[in-house]
Amino acid sequence: MTSTPSGNPHPDSPETLAEAAVPSGREGLQLGLRAKGRAARETDTQPSGTEVPVDTGDPASVYAAVGGEETFARISAAFYRGVAEDPVLHAMYPEEDLGPAEERLKLFLIQYWGGPTTYSELRGHPRLRMRHIPYKVDADARERWLTCMRGALDEVQLPPLYDGMMWDYFERAATAMINTAG
Ligand code: HEM
Incomplete structure (x- = not known):
């Protein structure tokens, strides 16, 4: 998948991906319009004639669909348990206590996948x-980061549709974060 959560196609350049990490007002608007278009196209008609939306995995609905804050808290906690056990990654974190970093990742992911925008407020x-520029993010660090995130996603057992969407995003975002050949 080569699109932002709002579904806007973008080149896979690191800057574009990093900047796409928050829905801007404009994107939000497009997202709303697109969601509307989808809802109109992708509905199912029950025998009663009542129209019910078909869950197409629209990124705008991921936050709620996967279980809201609790799920992102579990992903972030599991991810940082992995980081704590990876000597290379752990050494990169400026604070000994990984708790604040865990909170930042949680809030970022909540915002990215359509939940409250507390991350940007803070x-x-x-x-x-x-x-990430202050840190040495090379191919090895990317692999390690993704290994921790794969472990976290395996732990929370999302439905395959959402697992796939998130994993696709993480792989691309982690590539975008590489800032040194090592
Ligand atoms: C590719 C390997 C990566 C490495 C080695 C890495 C490492 C780090 C380090 C050392 C920090 C500083 C700790 C902190 O203050 O929170 C950090 C912060 C952060 N990282 Fe990464 N990261 C990587 C990829 C990613 C990816 C793919 C995402 C998101 C999808 C991400 C999201 C964040 C967030 C949200 C913060 C906190 C930013 C802030 O508000 O200060 N990181 N990362």
Whole structure:
């Protein structure tokens, strides 16, 4: 999949992906329009004639569909349990206590997948690529990060549709975060 959560196609350039990490007002609008178009096209008619929306895995609905905050809290907690056990990754984190980083990742993912925008209220625009510049993110670090995230997703056991959407995003975002050949 080569689109942002709002479904807007974008080149897979690191800057574009990092900047796409938060829905802007404009994107939000497009998202709403698109969701409307979809709802109109993709409905099912029950015998009663009542129209019910078919869950197409529209990214706008992922936050609620996967179980809201609790699910993202579980993903982030499981991810950081992995980080704590990876010597290379753990050494990169400036704070000994990984708790605050766990909270930041949770809030970011909640916002990215359509939930409350608390992350940006607290931290401002994500600018993830820029925020990772102080750290040496090479191919090895990417592999390790993704290994922790794969473990976290396996632990929470999302329906395959959502697992696939998230994994696809994480693989691309992690590539976008690479800032050194090593
Ligand atoms: C590719 C390998 C990656 C490495 C080695 C890495 C490492 C780090 C480190 C060392 C920090 C600083 C700890 C902190 O202050 O929170 C950080 C922050 C963060 N990372 Fe990553 N990261 C990677 C990929 C990603 C990806 C793919 C995402 C999102 C999909 C992500 C999301 C975040 C977020 C949200 C923060 C906190 C930003 C803030 O508000 O300060 N990281 N990362």
